[in-house]
Amino acid sequence: MVEIERIGADTIRFERILDAPVETVWRYLTDAELRGQWFAGGPMEPCVGGTVELLFDHDTLSADDVPYPAEYAASKGAVGRETVEQFDAPRLLAFTWDGGKEGVAEFRLFPEGERTRLVLTHSGISGPGPMANFGGGWHSHLAVLQGVLSGEKVRDFWALHARSEAAVKGVLG
Numbered sequence: 595m596v597e598i599e600r601i602g603a604d605t606i607r608f609e610r611i612l613d614a615p616v617e618t619v620w621r622y623l624t625d626a627e628l629r630g631q632w633f634a635g636g637p638m639e640p641c642v643g644g645t646v647e648l649l650f651d652h653d654t655l656s657a658d659d660v661p662y663p664a665e666y667a668a669s670k671g672a673v674g675r676e677t678v679e680q681f682d683a684p685r686l687l688a689f690t691w692d693g694g695k696e697g698v699a700e701f702r703l704f705p706e707g708e709r710t711r712l713v714l715t716h717s718g719i720s721g722p723g724p725m726a727n728f729g730g731g732w733h734s735h736l737a738v739l740q741g742v743l744s745g746e747k748v749r750d751f752w753a754l755h756a757r758s759e760a761a762v763k764g765v766l767g
Contacts, residue, residue: 598729598765604697605717606729606766610736612710613744616703619710620684622739623701630654632739636673642681646689648674655738657747666752696720696728712736726766730759 601607612619622628626635631654636647650672652662662670679698680688688700697718704711714732719725734755741748748754 598733598762600725600766601715602717604719604725605715606719606725606732607716608712608714608732608736610712610714610740611706612712612740614710615708616684616705616710618743619703619712620687622743623687623703624683632742633735634674639678640681640683642678644678644681646674646676646678648676650674652751655735655748655751658749660750660752663752663756691716691718691728694718696724699732712739722766726759726763729762729766730755733758733762 597608597610599607614622622632624638624640626637629635629638630649630651634648634650636649638644638646650669652666652670653660674692676689676691676693678687678689680686680700685703686701688698691697691699697716697720700715700717702713702715704713714736716728716732719728734751737754737758738748738751740746
């Protein structure tokens with residue numbers, strides 16, 4: 595089951611229960627080294643208006659030695675420079691995507707006992723193609739985060755990503 599929903603013409607939403615307290619999940623969102631274990635590393639200025647640098651090197655996301663697929667090889671090592679739109683530790687983080695051209699990604703954290711409910715809403719997406727791409731990407735990266743926090747490694751990030759993109763396209767139409 596794909597845990598994604600379209601909540602507007604340009605907005606998708608994900609919800610996950612993670613095996614860690616809110617403070618730990620917050621560190622995985624904001625600490626460059628920890629964020630790099632599931633998504634993209636790079637420094638963040640922890641304040642509204644601060645800069646987020648996202649360094650994309652997905653070699654570290656697979657437990658096995660897995661090559662980049664040809665269609666993503668050119669983006670290996672790409673750096674996105676984004677702006678923090680909302681910052682309320684340890685509950686809310688939002689930052690722009692592609693300088694705001696592809697909207698804003700917002701992460702909200704809610705305690706669920708010793709676990710955390712993470713709600714990711716990405717709004718302002720420019721069209722169906724990017725929506726499917728972001729949907730597959732976020733779905734894959736959140737699966738890696740779940741695995742990191744529960745001690746289960748993702749063997750092949752790119753196989754997971756391909757399955758996620760196909761499933762998300764089916765859900766989003």
